[in-house]
Amino acid sequence: MKAINLNASVFTKRKQNQNDSRFNGAKNFFITLILVICASPAFAQAAFDKFDGQDDVTSIIVNKKMFDLMSKVKVDATDKQTQQYLALIKKLDNLKVFTTKSTRVESEMKLAADKYIKSAGLEELMRVNENGRNIKILVKSGAADSQIRELLMFIEGAKDDDTILMSLTGNFDLNEISVLTDKMRIPGGDDLKKATKGKK
Numbered sequence: 001m002k003a004i005n006l007n008a009s010v011f012t013k014r015k016q017n018q019n020d021s022r023f024n025g026a027k028n029f030f031i032t033l034i035l036v037i038c039a040s041p042a043f044a045q046a047a048f049d050k051f052d053g054q055d056d057v058t059s060i061i062v063n064k065k066m067f068d069l070m071s072k073v074k075v076d077a078t079d080k081q082t083q084q085y086l087a088l089i090k091k092l093d094n095l096k097v098f099t100t101k102s103t104r105v106e107s108e109m110k111l112a113a114d115k116y117i118k119s120a121g122l123e124e125l126m127r128v129n130e131n132g133r134n135i136k137i138l139v140k141s142g143a144a145d146s147q148i149r150e151l152l153m154f155i156e157g158a159k160d161d162d163t164i165l166m167s168l169t170g171n172f173d174l175n176e177i178s179v180l181t182d183k184m185r186i187p188g189g190d191d192l193k194k195a196t197k198g199k200k
């Protein structure tokens with residue numbers, strides 16, 4: 001009887017260990033999945049950091065802390081556009097814009113953008129080939145159709161035009177972007193406005 005009880009105890013313990021192992025495996029999977037989702041916007045920023053500080057590149061860099069400070073600026077309550085702008089920047093995490101006229105840097109930007117687009121699972125919002133300019137705008141959507149967690153724009157300049165690479169992360173509505181481009185005078189802002197109109 002003792003031997004039978006011992007075997008039953010061992011079997012029960014072994015089954016419990018198997019269940020614990022399955023639970024831990026599932027838990028580790030979901031933790032990894034969450035980390036991948038959360039890390040994606042951070043990876044977007046890091047993927048283009050090498051262009052910051054290059055001699056042939058003009059950079060605009062705004063982080064979450066700066067957006068928070070900007071959103072606390074006191075403005076005229078009757079100025080609706082500025083109020084919309086301040087409401088928007090509270091939702092933003094990072095903005096990076098790089099512009100160049102260098103053909104060498106343009107090639108590097110194109111390679112970096114193409115590589116990131118393939119790995120990040122972005123949805124193409126707009127593609128235009130106009131007067132020698134190739135424009136790509138891609139997004140990672142949020143809960144609603146117009147809700148955006150990440151926006152990437154790459155514009156290959158024609159002749160003497162600037163080549164532009166822009167990465168914007170946060171949790172914002174695509175229809176609000178025109179306010180941001182107007183207030184911050186972001187290069188390529190007119191192209192972003194066209195994309196916004198097409199998404200409404």
